[in-house]
Amino acid sequence: MATLTYQAPATVQDAVRILAGAAGLAKPLSGGTDLLVQLRSGRLKPELIVDTKKIPGMIGIREVDGGFVIGAATPGAVIGEHAALEKAWPGVVEAANLIGSTQVQGRASLAGNLCNASPAADSVPALIAAKATVVIVGPKGRREAPVESICTGPGRTSLARDEIITEFHLPKRPPRSGDAYLRFIPRTEMDIAVVGAGVNVTLDANGVCREARVALGAVAPTALLVPEAAAALIGHKLDQATLDALDAAARKACKPIDDKRGTIDYRIKVAGVLARRAAAIAFERAGAHR
Amino acid sequence: MSRTHVSTVINGEQTDFLCEPQQTLLDVLRDELNLTGSKEGCGSGDCGACSVILDGRLVCSCLMLAVEAEGHSIQTIEGLATGSKLHPVQQKFLEHAALQCGFCTPGLLVAAKALLDRNLNPTETEIRYWIAGNLCRCTGYDKVVRAIQDAAAEMRAEKRA
Numbered sequence: 001m002a003t004l005t006y007q008a009p010a011t012v013q014d015a016v017r018i019l020a021g022a023a024g025l026a027k028p029l030s031g032g033t034d035l036l037v038q039l040r041s042g043r044l045k046p047e048l049i050v051d052t053k054k055i056p057g058m059i060g061i062r063e064v065d066g067g068f069v070i071g072a073a074t075p076g077a078v079i080g081e082h083a084a085l086e087k088a089w090p091g092v093v094e095a096a097n098l099i100g101s102t103q104v105q106g107r108a109s110l111a112g113n114l115c116n117a118s119p120a121a122d123s124v125p126a127l128i129a130a131k132a133t134v135v136i137v138g139p140k141g142r143r144e145a146p147v148e149s150i151c152t153g154p155g156r157t158s159l160a161r162d163e164i165i166t167e168f169h170l171p172k173r174p175p176r177s178g179d180a181y182l183r184f185i186p187r188t189e190m191d192i193a194v195v196g197a198g199v200n201v202t203l204d205a206n207g208v209c210r211e212a213r214v215a216l217g218a219v220a221p222t223a224l225l226v227p228e229a230a231a232a233l234i235g236h237k238l239d240q241a242t243l244d245a246l247d248a249a250a251r252k253a254c255k256p257i258d259d260k261r262g263t264i265d266y267r268i269k270v271a272g273v274l275a276r277r278a279a280a281i282a283f284e285r286a287g288a289h290r
Numbered sequence: 291m292s293r294t295h296v297s298t299v300i301n302g303e304q305t306d307f308l309c310e311p312q313q314t315l316l317d318v319l320r321d322e323l324n325l326t327g328s329k330e331g332c333g334s335g336d337c338g339a340c341s342v343i344l345d346g347r348l349v350c351s352c353l354m355l356a357v358e359a360e361g362h363s364i365q366t367i368e369g370l371a372t373g374s375k376l377h378p379v380q381q382k383f384l385e386h387a388a389l390q391c392g393f394c395t396p397g398l399l400v401a402a403k404a405l406l407d408r409n410l411n412p413t414e415t416e417i418r419y420w421i422a423g424n425l426c427r428c429t430g431y432d433k434v435v436r437a438i439q440d441a442a443a444e445m446r447a448e449k450r451a
Contacts, residue, residue: 004310004312006311006357008357008358032353032354032355033350033353036335036353036355037334040314040333040334041334049311051355051357100335100423101338102401102405102419102422102423103338103341103349103353103401104350104353104423106348106349107350107353189422
């Protein structure tokens with residue numbers, strides 16, 4: 001085996017410089033719950049691992065201007081214990097907490113879940129529905145990008161090799177807003193999504209949807225933002241016709257594969273069902289804010 | 291290959307070790323420090339047999355590089371008992387016969403302790419979700435759940451006393 005080097009820089013600038021200087025494959029490390037499995041299986045053979053967790057701000061959650069900033073390497077367990085975040089963004093928190101076991105939650109992070117770039121990553125559809133953005137730092141400085149712009153295919157991202165994600169930003173919530181994430185697996189725990197659906201809505205005082213974002217996971221090479229599904233909700237209350245339109249728009253957006261977890265037809269059908277159910281929860285949560 | 295010096299606290303004692311960057315915390319616990327209570331089942335974070343408590347959080351020691359442990363505090367199964375006095379979860383696993391082959395048992399005990407450290411009155415559902423990452427192929431889990439419930443009851447009674 002080639003020699004592996006581990007570095008744990010104390011600043012993001014050092015992390016970027018070390019990544020930029022690597023000759024072979026270099027991987028940023030946050031929680032490591034995917035990376036270590038890939039190291040061990042031999043699927044990845046990096047020469048350099050840059051642990052991001054010693055960089056200030058990489059772990060922790062803070063409220064800024066009514067929104068939230070989540071350090072990119074913050075473990076799922078910490079996300080799940082943050083009462084104010086859970087109140088504002090219950091869908092994002094429930095999605096992050098669906099990843100793996102209690103043990104995995106002790107380490108697994110949003111940056112890892114996103115940059116592992118699995119189409120079935122649970123936190124990603126919820127973050128996309130939430131209109132979350134990431135802060136990316138590279139040699140040219142800092143940029144901000146929507147979560148949906150990061151994954152480009154299974155295992156592939158739009159990040160340059162010397163860029164790392166440092167923060168996730170969740171926007172301030174208007175009144176009467178709610179979000180929800182549902183995943184379908186054939187058991188109750190410890191499995192990978194057959195389909196995932198995230199819905200985020202803002203209602204007016206009459207319960208009519210004014211803003212919506214809908215995202216689907218595990219039905220395409222990357223998690224999908226589905227504007228047509230959001231359009232089916234906007235301007236409507238959650239009646240039967242609206243649910244039917246949402247279901248149809250969600251199914252139409254799917255481009256899934258057949259695999260051991262589900263067939264193409266099955267995934268498409270379940271995507272419609274999950275979108276309806278997640279929308280019902282998101283609407284209920286938005287109503288509870290009145 | 292150059293070995294890295296790592297400084298940790300393991301089961302309350304300052305513990306320094308040398309390791310290679312690709313070694314997991316589990317590798318070092320077992321092969322360098324001779325703490326062989328933590329088991330390797332899957333090596334991929336699915337079975338929980340290698341569970342340890344890192345700064346108060348339950349983690350799989352197979353999913354951590356040993357170098358990541360620098361500056362952190364680790365509790366392993368070897369640290370559960372106080373001298374010859376078993377931790378209540380250990381005692382109750384014995385009384386309820388909550389083990390057969392025993393391979394998963396250290397991980398389940400550490401997971402159970404981590405749960406009871408933060409919640410002394412978990413529901414059966416909470417227990418079952420908490421230990422969903424600990425695979426046992428012998429017991430069918432029922433005796434494990436009863437043992438954890440009984441340990442919780444005893445620890446609540448001890449706390450009141």
